[in-house]
Amino acid sequence: MNKIFTLLIAFFLLASAVVIGLWATGIVNFGPGSSTAGGSTIIAGAPQIGGPFELVNHKGETVTEADFKGKLMLVFFGYTYCPDVCPTEMQTISVAMQELGDDGNDVTPVFVSVDPTRDTTEVMSEFVEAFHPTLVGLTGTEEQIADIKKKYRVYSQKEENGDPEYYLVDHSSFTYLMDREGELITVFSYGTPSEEMAAKIKEQL
Amino acid sequence: MKVLSVLSAAVFSLAVMVGVTTSPNPVLSAEKHEIEVEDAWSRARPATAKVGGAFMMIHNEGTKIDRLVSASSPVAKRVEIHESLMKDGVMSMAQITDLPIKPGEKVMLKPGSYHVMLMGLNKPLVEGEMFPLTLKFEFAGEIRVRVHVKAAGAMSGGHTH
Numbered sequence: 001m002n003k004i005f006t007l008l009i010a011f012f013l014l015a016s017a018v019v020i021g022l023w024a025t026g027i028v029n030f031g032p033g034s035s036t037a038g039g040s041t042i043i044a045g046a047p048q049i050g051g052p053f054e055l056v057n058h059k060g061e062t063v064t065e066a067d068f069k070g071k072l073m074l075v076f077f078g079y080t081y082c083p084d085v086c087p088t089e090m091q092t093i094s095v096a097m098q099e100l101g102d103d104g105n106d107v108t109p110v111f112v113s114v115d116p117t118r119d120t121t122e123v124m125s126e127f128v129e130a131f132h133p134t135l136v137g138l139t140g141t142e143e144q145i146a147d148i149k150k151k152y153r154v155y156s157q158k159e160e161n162g163d164p165e166y167y168l169v170d171h172s173s174f175t176y177l178m179d180r181e182g183e184l185i186t187v188f189s190y191g192t193p194s195e196e197m198a199a200k201i202k203e204q205l
Numbered sequence: 206m207k208v209l210s211v212l213s214a215a216v217f218s219l220a221v222m223v224g225v226t227t228s229p230n231p232v233l234s235a236e237k238h239e240i241e242v243e244d245a246w247s248r249a250r251p252a253t254a255k256v257g258g259a260f261m262m263i264h265n266e267g268t269k270i271d272r273l274v275s276a277s278s279p280v281a282k283r284v285e286i287h288e289s290l291m292k293d294g295v296m297s298m299a300q301i302t303d304l305p306i307k308p309g310e311k312v313m314l315k316p317g318s319y320h321v322m323l324m325g326l327n328k329p330l331v332e333g334e335m336f337p338l339t340l341k342f343e344f345a346g347e348i349r350v351r352v353h354v355k356a357a358g359a360m361s362g363g364h365t366h
Contacts, residue, residue: 081254082296083248083322084317087358118255126254155295168297
């Protein structure tokens with residue numbers, strides 16, 4: 001069941017990434033059935049990614065999507081107990097931010113926890129501070145995290161019968177670039193080089 | 206036929222004698238297990254972090270396959286060998302019971318692949334510091350290495366950050 005769900009999500013994300021990619025390179029032109037609102041493009045048939053949320057940042061403040069408006073948002077979902085992929089992607093994002101230089105002031109990098117039980121505000125605070133000064137860590141209640149995961153079509157699954165303290169979490173590994181209104185611009189797959197990420201962001205500034 | 210068996214017995218006993226006299230360990234002389242562990246490194250982890258990963262290059266300089274079967278370190282309550290897997294955009298980790306290293310092969314434990322998972326860190330891993338890690342191989346036995354702690358987002362044990 002989980003496998004099917006994973007495949008579906010992956011298919012949707014890939015499909016939307018391909019469609020966006022084709023649109024961005026001008027290969028596909030959306031005539032009727034597509035609309036442009038506030039500089040962002042809504043593609044007919046592609047799932048909507050993003051939307052309102054209420055979470056707690058790494059400083060312990062309650063924040064919503066409104067707090068991130070006006071800047072681009074680079075969002076990655078992961079968990080701090082992950083010693084490999086999450087720090088790697090955070091590093092890619094941090095390097096991309098450095099490459100942007102002053103342009104980076106218009107971008108908020110965000111790490112959203114898919115493991116709110118263990119990722120408390122304190123844990124998130126130490127985790128994000130190790131990477132980039134403007135990186136925002138977001139956690140919340142199980143319900144709040146479930147809500148944002150659904151809106152961003154993020155898959156995550158706690159290890160079944162895992163150790164209560166050291167359980168692992170499978171999770172999707174995409175990084176989402178959202179526009180100043182909080183709507184999806186593009187999705188970066190895991191392993192996208194930081195230069196490529198920075199270049200794509202620059203196009204949007 | 207008889208001559209042949211007598212001859213081969215003689216050759217055999219001669220070989221054993223030579224083996225005994227020239228090698229302190231004649232049984233293992235034909236199968237060399239030599240494991241080199243190089244460039245062991247880890248990423249800095251703060252005080253609240255409960256897990257960390259260690260990476261390194263394991264070189265089998267011997268003539269027979271060996272396997273990394275377990276590891277331990279005073280910095281962690283439990284140490285496991287894990288592999289990161291990426292399937293359809295979903296990242297997962299799986300514990301592996303042993304990591305085979307073929308003769309002559311260099312196996313890289315690196316981000317996105319194999320790593321030594323440190324669970325239940327007793328202390329923060331501070332950039333610039335080192336900690337001991339004992340790797341246990343099926344044949345080569347225990348090898349103790351010093352793990353260099355790099356930046357939180359380090360991608361290799363080199364000087365890059």
